[in-house]
Amino acid sequence: MKELLKAYEEKQPEIVFNWKDPETEAEGWTVINSLRGGAAGGGTRMREGLDMNEVLSLAKTMEVKFTVSGPPIGGAKSGINFNPHDPRKRGVLERWYNAVAPLLKSYYGTGGDLNVDETHEVIPITEDAGVWHPQEGVFNGHFKPTEADKINRIGQLRLGVIKPLEDHKYSPDISRKYTVADMITGFGVAEAVRHYYDIYGGNVMGKRAVIQGFGNVGSAAAYYLAQMGAKVVGILDRAGGVVKEEGFSFEEIQHFFLNKKGNSLMADADTMIPFEEINEQIWTLPTEIFMPCAASRLVTKEQITKMIDTGLEVISSGANVPFADKEIFFGPIMEYTDGRVSLLPDFVSNCGMARVFAYFMEKRVGMDDELIFKDTSDTIRKAILNIFKQNPTKTNICETGFEIALKQLI
Numbered sequence: 001m002k003e004l005l006k007a008y009e010e011k012q013p014e015i016v017f018n019w020k021d022p023e024t025e026a027e028g029w030t031v032i033n034s035l036r037g038g039a040a041g042g043g044t045r046m047r048e049g050l051d052m053n054e055v056l057s058l059a060k061t062m063e064v065k066f067t068v069s070g071p072p073i074g075g076a077k078s079g080i081n082f083n084p085h086d087p088r089k090r091g092v093l094e095r096w097y098n099a100v101a102p103l104l105k106s107y108y109g110t111g112g113d114l115n116v117d118e119t120h121e122v123i124p125i126t127e128d129a130g131v132w133h134p135q136e137g138v139f140n141g142h143f144k145p146t147e148a149d150k151i152n153r154i155g156q157l158r159l160g161v162i163k164p165l166e167d168h169k170y171s172p173d174i175s176r177k178y179t180v181a182d183m184i185t186g187f188g189v190a191e192a193v194r195h196y197y198d199i200y201g202g203n204v205m206g207k208r209a210v211i212q213g214f215g216n217v218g219s220a221a222a223y224y225l226a227q228m229g230a231k232v233v234g235i236l237d238r239a240g241g242v243v244k245e246e247g248f249s250f251e252e253i254q255h256f257f258l259n260k261k262g263n264s265l266m267a268d269a270d271t272m273i274p275f276e277e278i279n280e281q282i283w284t285l286p287t288e289i290f291m292p293c294a295a296s297r298l299v300t301k302e303q304i305t306k307m308i309d310t311g312l313e314v315i316s317s318g319a320n321v322p323f324a325d326k327e328i329f330f331g332p333i334m335e336y337t338d339g340r341v342s343l344l345p346d347f348v349s350n351c352g353m354a355r356v357f358a359y360f361m362e363k364r365v366g367m368d369d370e371l372i373f374k375d376t377s378d379t380i381r382k383a384i385l386n387i388f389k390q391n392p393t394k395t396n397i398c399e400t401g402f403e404i405a406l407k408q409l410i
Contacts, residue, residue, distance in 0.1 A: 001399050002330075004406040009328045013056060014074070019099050026082035026092045030100055031059040033075040035107055036409070039141030040074035041066070041357070043113030044122060046093075047295075048083045055079035057328040058296075061320045062354075064329075065347040067405040068383045069354035071361065073142050076108055084115035093125050101129040107141030110134045111353065114295065118181045119162050133158055135357055143361065157360040160367060167369040172223055172257050180356060180372055185318060186220020186293070188352030188376050192316040192344050193289055194228055195381040199388050200342065202313075205229035208247060208287040210307070212236045213294030215263035217318035217350065219256070221291050226253040230289060234282045237265040238294075241278040245285065286310045293318030300324050301333045308340050313394075317346040330402060338398040345401035348383045352376045 015032035029052045032040045042062040055077045063075025078100065082092055093116070097104070104110060104126060111134055112118030126134045133154045139145055145153060162179045165171035170187070171178050194204050207230045211222045214237040222232050231247025235256070242248075242256070242265070259266050266272075273281070283306040290307055292299050292315070299322050304312075315322075315337065325331020337343050355376045359365055366372075383401070391400040 001403040001406070004410055005330055005402060007410055008406055009060065013059060016052070017100065017103065018052070019096060021082075021092055021095055023095065024082065024088055024092055026080055026096075028078065028080040028096050028099075029055045030078045030103060030108065031055045031076060032108060033059040033063050035141065036063065036074035037072045037142045038144070039107045039109065039138045040076035041109040041135070041138050041354070042075055042077040043111040043353075044078040044080070044096075044116045045113035046080040046082055046084045046089070046115045048081065050079045050081045052079075054296075058320060060328055061347060063409060064402070064405045065351050065354050067408045068348050069351040069379060070358040071138070071142055073138060076110075077113075078110055090121075093121055094128070097125045097129045097131075101126070101131055104129075104131045104134060104137050105140065107137045109136070109138035109357070111357065112181070119179060123158075123162070135361065138357075138361065152364070153361055156364065156367070157357070160360040160372065161356060163367065163372075165369050170369045170373055172254055176258075180369075181353065182216060183220045184352040184356050184373070184376055185350055186217045186222075186352075187224050187373060188355070188380055189217065189221040189291055189293065189316050189318045189349050190224035190228065191377045192349035192380050192384065193225065193230075193291075193314060195377075195384050196314050196316070196342060196344060199381075199384055200392075200394055204289075206231060207289050207313075208233045208285070209289035209291060210234045210236070210282055210285060210287045212290070212292045212298070213318065214256070214260065214265035215293070218291065218293030219260055219265075221293055221316075221318055222253050223257045225289070225291070226250040233287055234278075234285050235265055236278055236282050236294075238275070239264060240272045240275045241265065241282065242267050242271055243273060243278065243281060243285065283307055284310055288313040290315045291318060292322035295319060296321045297324050298322060299333070301336060304333065304337050312341050314342040314344065316344050316349040318350050320346055320350065322346065330399070334398065338396055340395065342394045343398040344384070345387075345398045345405075347405065348380055348401060351379065351383075355379045
């Protein structure tokens with residue numbers, strides 16, 4: 001696996017597109033690792049301090065993810081180095097998508113990512129730039145459909161991704177019209193845990209869980225995990241967090257979800273623990289499940305060791321590459337963790353959105369909530385079963401997953 005990984009990491013990307021905004025200090029990159037299958041896909045993120053190497057590593061991560069989610073295409077990513085809270089953000093995105101529109105029409109498909117919203121930013125801004133849909137390049141480059149088929153499937157994709165959820169089983173509040181895009185990645189992160197216990201032995205019911213990050217992914221993962229009967233004992237967010245050693249009830253987690261402010265956890269002043277304090281406390285809480293759903297490369301070896309010492313069993317990640325390793329994929333912290341607990345590959349646990357794109361692109365499909373969510377769940381289950389067949393032990397699961405994926409790419 002290490003040799004396969006080294007060869008994959010060292011392979012130069014096929015295309016690097018670099019853009020400098022004429023009106024602000026913003027700089028952006030699209031990195032296309034390969035045009036496997038004639039196209040490449042990966043979301044657009046924005047944060048201050050982002051660089052080309054971050055975008056490259058995420059493009060390679062996307063290519064690995066497509067071996068699980070489909071379609072069998074290359075990995076790509078777009079990143080803009082700019083403060084997402086700057087009032088000039090909309091203009092930056094408009095100029096960015098105008099610049100990358102030729103790629104998006106030909107062979108590159110994108111979506112939302114960190115600080116860039118799929119529904120309110122990516123879709124309308126790319127439409128204004130003359131792109132039928134942010135995934136149009138994947139249709140043209142990979143599927144090569146007839147014009148009529150392309151119109152039908154893009155229509156299906158447009159409707160499906162932003163479809164308001166109507167089933168109480170999947171929506172925290174039907175009246176608020178949460179969409180498939182809002183909930184599917186977090187749903188997959190929680191389903192990965194359920195399938196892990198089902199396949200490797202045990203039951204998610206009553207297990208204690210710690211969630212890192214309470215944005216779109218972390219809050220949805222906490223919601224669905226609590227719905228399964230797990231006990232969320234701690235949530236760590238940017239500004240602070242909450243702890244309840246006996247576990248928050250499902251209704252309490254639902255309340256946290258519905259009362260988020262943007263992508264931030266909101267709690268009463270007497271409940272919310274300041275960041276510095278909770279960032280010390282949360283790693284020593286007795287817990288079986290850990291879900292890192294914040295930014296990439298945050299979790300340290302010291303933090304993970306404390307969790308292992310207090311009974312950690314499984315990690316299901318909403319973040320790509322959650323460990324503070326400099327390596328693109330399998331750094332020393334990840335390897336250390338993988339050898340001690342059940343570390344589910346992040347490209348399996350957080351493949352929900354990629355799978356939804358594939359589901360709506362591949363053929364005419366059912367549009368009801370149950371079918372869409374079941375498809376993501378089944379995809380994750382199949383990937384975990386494939387790993388189990390090759391490695392039925394509860395350690396080195398991530399390594400096995402990488403080996404399966406890389407054999408398809410090299």
